[in-house]
Amino acid sequence: MPDILIGGADTLAALRFTPGPRGRRLSRVVRGVAIAFVLMMVGCGPVPPGYDASEHRRAEQVVAGFAPTLERYRQEHGEYPPNLQAAGIATPQTLYGPLRYRTWREYDGLSIYEVSFGDYDRNGFVATYNSLGEKWSLNT
Secondary structure (H helix, E strand, O other), X not given: XXXXXXXXXXXXXXXXXXXXXXHHHHHHHHHHHHHHHHHHHOOOOOOOOOXXXXXXXXXXXXXXXXXXXXXXXXXXXXXXXXXXXXXXXXXXXXXXXXXEEEEEEXXXXXXXXXXXXXXXXXXXXXXXXXXXXXXXXXXX
């Protein structure tokens, strides 16, 4: 048990700190909250109830399949197509509805596209691919 030292220049008293049952319970709760926070921060938190990992992998494969077509379009026209049909790509369907595609130009002229599926209200998540970072993110 830790000693707590209390005293001034001329007096020094050593007190022994012994937490009671309430203090032990509180420390367990604090420890549990800290563990939950760490797990959440490293991505080990709960998966949304409507999320299907196999459908996410399928969507990743579909996007990887048409990404070269979008890149060729960008090289020929200077920007990504306004919609998938303009590049000759039929809009893929997922368990959560059609893949959503949008494009925009950054302030420095960089053309970027984003593909997403899912809906916060209906599915509890949105999975998004961004061409700038070339990676997927799962937002819950």
